[in-house]
Amino acid sequence: MSRYNEIAILKEIAELLNEGTDMKVVLSEVLTKLLNVTGLHTGWIFLIDERGNHQLVAHESLPPALTSNNHHRMCQGDCWCVNRYHKRKLTKASNIIECKRIEDAVAEKAGKTCDLTHHATVPLGAGDERFGLLNVGSPNKAHFQPEELALLEAIAFQIGTSLKRIKLTQREQETALIAERNRLARDLHDSVNQLLFSLSLTARAGVEMSEEKEVKQTFSYLQDLAQEALGEMKALIWQMRPQGLENGIISSLTGYADMLGLAVDIKLNGVVCLSGRVEEALWRIGQEALANCKKHAQTSEVALMFHFSKESVLMIIEDKGCGFNYDPNLEIPSLGLKNMKARTEALDGSFCLTSAPGSGTKIEIHIPI
Helix, strand or coil: CCHHHHHHHHHHHHHHHHHCCCHHHHHHHHHHHHHHHHCCCEEEEEEECCCCCEEEEEEECCCHHHHHHHHHHHHCCCCHHHHHHHCCCCCCCEEEEECHHHHHHHHCCCCCCCCCCEEEEEEEEECCEEEEEEEEECCCCCCCCHHHHHHHHHHHHHHHHHHHHHHHHHHHHHHHHHHHHHHHHHHHHHCHHHHHHHHHHHHHHHHHHCCCHHHHHHHHHHHHHHHHHHHHHHHHHHHHCCCCHHHCHHHHHHHHHHHHCCEEEEEEECCCCCCHHHHHHHHHHHHHHHHHHHHHCCCCEEEEEEEECCCEEEEEEEECCCCCCCCCCCCCCCHHHHHHHHHHHHCCCEEEEEECCCCCEEEEEEEEC
């Protein structure tokens, strides 16, 4: 391959990477482009998190032996390239690693391999940050030339730099969103909240000053409405800008429950420093669960349990209220519960809901950290 062609390939890859903002979409498009311009046939990309878990985020032309059962063989288990990555022995493009996943598929007669036996593997990173692996191969290809490996390393560096940019952009967007919520919360507190308070005082004065029974009842009704609206506004402000979150998730949820008039029995096992993203998710899930308890459970007592470990956090919110009919095999019945499940699964966590009439409700949130 000529130097000119290499530069043209790098330019095409760079243009794709610079345009994208969705990590999985970008990686899928770049992998397709890479195979097209290099003439290679098969490729896949693993993203690997800090706990060592790998995720298949992009793939192209995998043989049937590797795609069966919803790509189970690619998503589960270890292989030599991932193991070497974990041990930090894979620092540059490797000139063919025999594919253990394919060897296992052949031994188990799992399907056709389309003559794919080997693949080159390249770590994805930017500076000191590591993101995963790029693997490419072709049928009956058992060797990559040095210039091919050099090109793959250059492309892997481009991908790693782009992944870092996307992650930084996502963090900036999350920070901006939190800042905007805080601004709206301040504005609501300083304007609408104060107006409702003034309305409540005016209605109360009307009750005390009026002599006619019907007028008193009208002012009393207005006062009740204003007080109810004040309570709703206070809860909304709490949801937008949780007070006490700077002191930890437990302090914040305890304060929110107190604001709702709930008595909370707290049990804590273990201590760990949570990331801002996990803490924010636990807060949003917890406040929704506590609000549901206040509105629907017909009880003012709720149990809140946290179990922290180095690998995960478990949050359980349970009440002994009226409960409701819930079948885990059917769709979750309310938008609030669906949002809790979605927030949990967005962090690769698990959501479990248990409830029955007269037996209360229990929500378990398990999130890896």
